[in-house]
Amino acid sequence: MDELLAARLQMAISLGWHIVFACIGMTMPILMAYSEWKWLRTKEQVYIDLAKAWSKGVAIFFAVGAVSGTVLSFELGLLFPVFMEHAGPIFGMPFSWEGTAFFVEAIALGVFLYGWDRLNKWVHWLSGVVVGVSGVLSGIFVVSANAWMNSPSGFTWENGKASNIDPVAAMFNDAWFTQALHMTLAAFVATAFAVAGVHAFLLLKNKQNEFHKTAVRIALAFGAVAAFLQPISGDISAKDIAERQPAKLAALEALYHTSQPADLVIGGIPNDQEERVDYAIHVPGFLSFLAHGDFDAEVIGLDQFPKDERPPVLITHIAFQIMVGIGFLLAFAGFLYLVFSARWKHMLSKTWWLWFIACLTPLGFIAVEAGWTVTEVGRQPWIIHGIMKTKDAVSPMPGLQYSLYMISVVYLLLTLIIIGLMRRQIATIETYYPSARNKTE
Amino acid sequence: MLQIIIIILGVSFILYTLLGGADFGAGIVETFAGKKGEKIVSKAIAPVWEANHVWLILAIVILFTGFPLVYSTISVALHIPLMVILIGIVLRGSSFTFRHYDVANDKSHAYYTIFFKASSFITPIFLGITLGAMMLGDISLENTGSFYQQYIRPWYNLFCLTMGFFSASLFGYIAAVFLIGEAGYLIEQKRYIRISKIFLFLTISMGVLVFVVAELQQHHLFNEFFQSGISLVSFGLVVLLTPVVYYLFSHPNTVYLRAAISVQVTLIMLGWFAIQFPILVYERNGNHLTFYNTQAPTATLHQLLLALFVGLLLVIPAFYFLFKVFKDNKGQNVNH
Numbered sequence: 222m223d224e225l226l227a228a229r230l231q232m233a234i235s236l237g238w239h240i241v242f243a244c245i246g247m248t249m250p251i252l253m254a255y256s257e258w259k260w261l262r263t264k265e266q267v268y269i270d271l272a273k274a275w276s277k278g279v280a281i282f283f284a285v286g287a288v289s290g291t292v293l294s295f296e297l298g299l300l301f302p303v304f305m306e307h308a309g310p311i312f313g314m315p316f317s318w319e320g321t322a323f324f325v326e327a328i329a330l331g332v333f334l335y336g337w338d339r340l341n342k343w344v345h346w347l348s349g350v351v352v353g354v355s356g357v358l359s360g361i362f363v364v365s366a367n368a369w370m371n372s373p374s375g376f377t378w379e380n381g382k383a384s385n386i387d388p389v390a391a392m393f394n395d396a397w398f399t400q401a402l403h404m405t406l407a408a409f410v411a412t413a414f415a416v417a418g419v420h421a422f423l424l425l426k427n428k429q430n431e432f433h434k435t436a437v438r439i440a441l442a443f444g445a446v447a448a449f450l451q452p453i454s455g456d457i458s459a460k461d462i463a464e465r466q467p468a469k470l471a472a473l474e475a476l477y478h479t480s481q482p483a484d485l486v487i488g489g490i491p492n493d494q495e496e497r498v499d500y501a502i503h504v505p506g507f508l509s510f511l512a513h514g515d516f517d518a519e520v521i522g523l524d525q526f527p528k529d530e531r532p533p534v535l536i537t538h539i540a541f542q543i544m545v546g547i548g549f550l551l552a553f554a555g556f557l558y559l560v561f562s563a564r565w566k567h568m569l570s571k572t573w574w575l576w577f578i579a580c581l582t583p584l585g586f587i588a589v590e591a592g593w594t595v596t597e598v599g600r601q602p603w604i605i606h607g608i609m610k611t612k613d614a615v616s617p618m619p620g621l622q623y624s625l626y627m628i629s630v631v632y633l634l635l636t637l638i639i640i641g642l643m644r645r646q647i648a649t650i651e652t653y654y655p656s657a658r659n660k661t662e
Numbered sequence: 663m664l665q666i667i668i669i670i671l672g673v674s675f676i677l678y679t680l681l682g683g684a685d686f687g688a689g690i691v692e693t694f695a696g697k698k699g700e701k702i703v704s705k706a707i708a709p710v711w712e713a714n715h716v717w718l719i720l721a722i723v724i725l726f727t728g729f730p731l732v733y734s735t736i737s738v739a740l741h742i743p744l745m746v747i748l749i750g751i752v753l754r755g756s757s758f759t760f761r762h763y764d765v766a767n768d769k770s771h772a773y774y775t776i777f778f779k780a781s782s783f784i785t786p787i788f789l790g791i792t793l794g795a796m797m798l799g800d801i802s803l804e805n806t807g808s809f810y811q812q813y814i815r816p817w818y819n820l821f822c823l824t825m826g827f828f829s830a831s832l833f834g835y836i837a838a839v840f841l842i843g844e845a846g847y848l849i850e851q852k853r854y855i856r857i858s859k860i861f862l863f864l865t866i867s868m869g870v871l872v873f874v875v876a877e878l879q880q881h882h883l884f885n886e887f888f889q890s891g892i893s894l895v896s897f898g899l900v901v902l903l904t905p906v907v908y909y910l911f912s913h914p915n916t917v918y919l920r921a922a923i924s925v926q927v928t929l930i931m932l933g934w935f936a937i938q939f940p941i942l943v944y945e946r947n948g949n950h951l952t953f954y955n956t957q958a959p960t961a962t963l964h965q966l967l968l969a970l971f972v973g974l975l976l977v978i979p980a981f982y983f984l985f986k987v988f989k990d991n992k993g994q995n996v997n998h
Contacts, residue, residue, distance in 0.1 A: 281763050287712050288755035292748045294722050298737030299744060305726055306734035310958035313727025314965045320716065320723045321973030327713040328980040332987060335709040339987055386958075388965040617805060618741050618813055631749055635756055642764055649765045 227622040228300040228615045233597070234625070235289065235296055237590050238632050242286030243363075244589060247356045247405070248412035248443070249279045250330070254349035256439060261342060267435045267656035272349075273337070274432075274654055275416075277646060280334050285635065287327065292628075300621070304604050304614035307383055311376050312369040314388040319362035326355040360408065361401040368396035371596065372465050373605050399461045400596070403454045406447045407592060410551055411585030413444030418582025421575045423647065428570050432650065432657035437569055437578065441562075444585075445555030452552050455545070456511065463512035466606060467521040469599035472532040473541035474508055475501075476522045482506035483520035488542055491534040496523075498538075532601045540594035547588035554581060663963055667728055668953055670970050674720045676931045680836060680924055681714035683829075687837025687861075689754065689782020690830060694857050695841075698850055700775065704762050706844040709988045711758070713981065715751075720973075727966050731956040732942045736792070739801040743788045743817050750785030753777050783830060790829030794822035798881055799944030816946075824875045828868035832927070835861035839907075839923045843916030855911050862907070886937045896933035900926050 253272045260268035294316075298305045329351040336345050369375075375391030376383040417440035424433040462470045470476070475486055477496035485508040489501025506516040513520070523531050554577070562568045569575070604611040615621075651657045685707050692699045726733040737744065754777075761774035795801060795817035802812065838858040845851045876883035887893050903926050910919045943951040957963065 277763055281759055284712060284755050284759035285752075287715065288752045291715070291719055291751055294719055294726075295737070295744055295748050298726060298733050299741055302734035302737045305737070306730045309726040309730035309733065310728075310962040313723065313958075313962065314969060316723045317727060317966055317969035317973070320720050321969065321976060323719070324713065324716045324973065324977045325980055327716055328977070328984045331709040331713055331984050336987055384959075386961050388962050616738055616741065618738060619809060624741070624745050627745065627749060631752060635752070638756075638760060641770075642760060645765050646763075 222622040222625075224619065224621050225612050225615050227625045229611065231621070231625040231628055232296060232300055233594075234629055234632060235292055236597075237593065238636075239286065239289040239293055240589060240593060241586055242282050242289060243360060244408035244412050244586070245279070245282040246286045246326075247353075247360045247408045249275060249282070249416075250333075250349055250353035250356055251409075252413070252416065252439060252443060253279065253333075254346060254353055255443075256435075257346050257349060261346060267431050270432060270654035270656045271436055271439070274646075274650060274657075276334055278643065279330075281639065281642060283330055285639065287323075289632075290323070299624070300616055301604060301611070301614040302616050304609060307609065308370075308605060311373075311383060311386050311388060311391045312366045314392045315362040315365040315369075318392075319359045319366075322355045322359035322362060326352055326359060329355065357405060357408075360405060364401045364404045365392055365394070365397040367596070368400040369394045370604065371400070371469075371600055371606050372396035373608055378608050395465060396461065399454070399458045403451070403458050403592070406451045406454050407585075407589050409447035410444055410451055410548075411589045413440045413447065414551055414554075414578075414581050414585040415583065416440040417444055418579050419647070421578040422582070423650075424569070425572065425575050425579065428572075428575075430657060432654060434569050435656075437575075438562075441555075441558050441578070444551070445558045448548075448551040448555035449559065451548055455548060459511050460514070463520070466600070468523065468526050468530065468532060469537070469596075470512060471521060471523045471526075472534050472537040472599050473595055474520075475534050475538040476508065476520060477534075478524050479519065479522040481509070481519035482517050483508040483512070483522075485511065486538075489538075491538050493534055530602060532599045537595055537599045540591040540598065544588045544591040544595060547584045547591070551581065551585060551588070554578070663960075663967055664953065664957055667724065667963060667967055667970070670974070671721060671724045671728075672931070672935055674717045674724070676928050678714075678717035678721060679832075679931060680927055681710070682718060683786070683833040683927075684837045684840045685711045685714055686754070686782050686786045686830075687833035687835070688841065689758075689779050690786075690834040691837045691841065691854075691857055691861070692782075693779055694860075696850075696853060698845075700761075702841060702844050702846075702850065704758075706841060707758075708762055710984060711755070713984060715755070724966065724970070728958050728963055729942065729951075729953065729956040730958060732951050735801065735803060735943055735945075735951060736796065738803060739813065739816055740792050740795055742813060743792045743795070746788045747785055747792065750781045750788065754781035754785060757781065786830040786833045787823075787826035790826035791817050791822040793829070794825030796943050797825075797883075797938065798822065798879070799950075800946055801943055802946035804947065819879065821872070821875050821879045821881060824868065824872050828865070828872050831861055831864040831868050832930075835865045836923060836927060839919055842914055842919060851914060855914065859908075859911060862904070866904075883937070887933075890933075890936045892936035893933040896929040896936070900929045900933070903929075 253275045256268045256272040256275070259265070260272065329348045332340070332348040333345065333352055336348065340348070369391050372395040373391075374394040375387040375389070377385040417437050420433040420436035420440065424430055424437060427433075459470070474483075475489065475491040475498045476483060477491075477498075482505070484506065485504040486498050487502040487504065489498040491498050508520050509518040510516045512518065523534070558568070600606055602610050602612065604614045688703045688707050692703050695702070722733070757774045757777035761771060761778060764770060764774070798816070798819070798821055800816040800819075802816075805812065835858065838854055838861050842851055842854040842858060845854050873884050873887075887897070903922055907919070907922050907926070910922060940952040940954055941950045942953065942956070945951065958966075
């Protein structure tokens, strides 16, 4: 296997795996803290049961997230040492802040998970809030470091060396806000819909179950709001990319030729040889509108870039279609829920609705993976946009594919174990939590 | 400014050895700790191991931000042992958590335990191997040698292996002593005291062996050691503390024991830092990487220091709170 491909695949697998745990680690503490807060206010058993049941799942996901995050901090150097040698001093700052945020998160989580009986109830609740806030912050810091790779700033590049380094300017690069917003919302959408989906599925077996019903209600409320906001954030991102990374926009839209106006291409299969998209739906002028807010604006196509500076179109385009498609589906689900649950009290007793929500379970995470594919593959061939190519950054050590095989096997094994573990956790809910046995309504 | 960052790097390294080392060591010691071992180990490290582990991440971030060439050099030359460490960290953390949280007590429990113990043992060995390779001076990025010369020989040798076993026995020693205070019953305490003595003996033997093997490999650790005042004083104090620790084994007091061993470990690390300073990686061609010739530009170090300062301001009280909540309510005097 090609060394560069092996290194990229290993990074993709490690990051794609870690991101699931990171999303859960950002979102679940907030859901738990919300549920515990409801319990503190109402003293209804179901809320404390939920907070406790969720916290057991979170403990597992957080631990795996912590160790797989450590892997990433090493792998950046193991796979792309040249990149880290130059980039470390420039974009290290968000990582140092992330370290702090993660430290606080890990400590607060220890307090939260093991402190149920040892702490004042409100102090315990507060520790949950701290976990959530520091989790979201550490996510934002990491995304800011990634944003720097898309929008490098805070240095001067001369003769293959960086000078005039300004770490603050690097951290607050042009892309950090749009990317951080999009990722944070994505974490909430993916996790909340997955949680709602699992509980909806369990609710189908027993529609009177207060435990699962409350879980779906809380998760859907968070998920619906985030999913509803996500298209807006996506629009901001699109306009931002149109300006900063026109090649990425052209690749994800499979726009081979610069056009004025440019059609929005939905679906289809990009054909690199013929430079066209087969079987696609065209919406006239709509890409011009999405990218520049004007139906007649010119949108730069891939023809403006030399062949060796174009991102792979097929993967980027398809990943983008998946992300946007799921994004709109979840936003629609969230919209339905927000509108109807208020006036229609028995929405969570409707079989069709519960099936619908249950079917959505994995979709948010698929969208997250697709979105990362868009941002990472869409930046190729660059590792630092416009500055350093990925092939020039890769480790000189031959045989990188063996690292890839090893990490793939380990992660596959752990994935299978975690799935089994979660099934067993779910199977014991009724044994441990009184409200899950409660069938009165 | 550079000095303060170096001090923080050193401190996080010492804390990782003490806290992370105790967590790894707990997995090693569990093998010898009988039926109750698992319960005591789980109870002791479950709330704290993730936080303890962050000291390693902190050290890595300081390295790649502040001393990028050091980070990229060891990433290339020591790819293989570092990869083993990573797999070890993942398997250990995961299997510990799975074992702790899995609801059923069936065959899978035994598998988690095997993975937990094995990775607790292998990871410290490779941590020691990596450090040994950084000291030994066979690392080279000039792409002139064979794969074996470039990527294997720098760490695959007797000295590095001895360093690996030294680390594992040191971690086991730290864990065994820490666990004396975690064991509830007198019979369990006695067991851990016995294990502590064994690991103390092992650590001393491995420590001596490190020097012997170093001489055999023409790496004159012994000379360097005797040329550094700090190393000599540290070493002297470690030796003087050993009978104190031994005395405390027969009159166990959690606080004194833990303090004594923490001081011992800190002194070992200090002595080692003194030999190494300011070199981080010895290279085959003699162009060693030091703090000075690899430091990042001033603006970066400035921001790094700021982040570290604010970070420690938040983390140290939080850590204190964590340990107070989970480690304070045990009997101070274990003889009851």
